[in-house]
Amino acid sequence: MLFDTTQLALERSISGAAQRQEALAANLANADTPGYQRVDVDFHGALAAAMGSADPRSAVAQTTFATQADGSVGAVRADGSTVDVDAESAKLAANALEQESAVQVLHARLGILKSAMGVS
Amino acid sequence: MSLFGGIEISASALTAQRLRMDVTAENLANAQTTRGANGQPYRRKEVVLQEVQRGGFGAQLTAAIGTGSGRPGGVEAAGVVEDQTQGKLVYDPGNPYANAQGYVRMPNVDTVTEMVDLIDSSRAYEANVTAMQASKQMFTKTLDLLR
Numbered sequence: 001m002l003f004d005t006t007q008l009a010l011e012r013s014i015s016g017a018a019q020r021q022e023a024l025a026a027n028l029a030n031a032d033t034p035g036y037q038r039v040d041v042d043f044h045g046a047l048a049a050a051m052g053s054a055d056p057r058s059a060v061a062q063t064t065f066a067t068q069a070d071g072s073v074g075a076v077r078a079d080g081s082t083v084d085v086d087a088e089s090a091k092l093a094a095n096a097l098e099q100e101s102a103v104q105v106l107h108a109r110l111g112i113l114k115s116a117m118g119v120s
Numbered sequence: 121m122s123l124f125g126g127i128e129i130s131a132s133a134l135t136a137q138r139l140r141m142d143v144t145a146e147n148l149a150n151a152q153t154t155r156g157a158n159g160q161p162y163r164r165k166e167v168v169l170q171e172v173q174r175g176g177f178g179a180q181l182t183a184a185i186g187t188g189s190g191r192p193g194g195v196e197a198a199g200v201v202e203d204q205t206q207g208k209l210v211y212d213p214g215n216p217y218a219n220a221q222g223y224v225r226m227p228n229v230d231t232v233t234e235m236v237d238l239i240d241s242s243r244a245y246e247a248n249v250t251a252m253q254a255s256k257q258m259f260t261k262t263l264d265l266l267r
């Protein structure tokens with residue numbers, strides 16, 4: 001068992017952040033689309049549920065994420081679009097940082113494995 | 121998972137916003153056009169955007185390997201529609217197109233509205249370029265794992 005649950009969770013969270021990036025990019029792209037409803041990916045929630053299950057290792061490894069319409073935000077524009085460009089930009093920046101931090105931690109853990117194996 | 125999904129989505133938005141800018145420029149250029157090809161004053165045009173439902177190879181692959189559901193596809197222009205409101209009448213008896221009372225029907229182009237639209241599409245373009253850069257940076261960071 002080379003990769004532990006944390007390693008798998010980091011890998012899944014990078015994948016989730018990539019999927020969320022797509023969703024947020026689509027929201028920004030559709031900022032001027034009449035009646036558009038914003039979408040989002042709750043990969044934190046999906047991973048937290050997997051970590052809390054009876055067999056976290058396999059649950060985390062099999063976690064997939066759903067891009068879903070976000071009904072919690074009302075229309076912010078006269079044309080019925082629920083996209084707030086400022087909020088989306090902020091979420092986009094935060095998501096990129098989350099992804100980067102997951103990559104950094106994964107990188108550090110891979111470095112530990114490598115040094116244990118004696119490869120540099 | 122489509123590796124460059126985010127970039128493709130932002131690219132579709134850049135195309136759509138550029139079309140909006142082109143149409144706004146045409147409206148501004150024709151703000152004084154009292155006779156179009158159909159003999160009527162120019163009518164301002166507007167781009168209607170719509171969401172793209174993802175199809176094709178990417179959607180099939182995503183469904184087949186089960187990596188995430190409901191992936192978005194971006195934006196596209198649904199069409200260019202004409203604004204059917206009437207332009208204002210201007211008193212200009214010397215104009216060859218003036219009516220019996222000396223009034224000329226002007227295009228329904230309001231330069232202030234067009235300038236606001238232009239700023240809107242320009243800012244939207246910038247926002248999507250920023251999103252594209254963020255996507256690119258994310259892929260680069262992930263590739264750094266191999267180093």
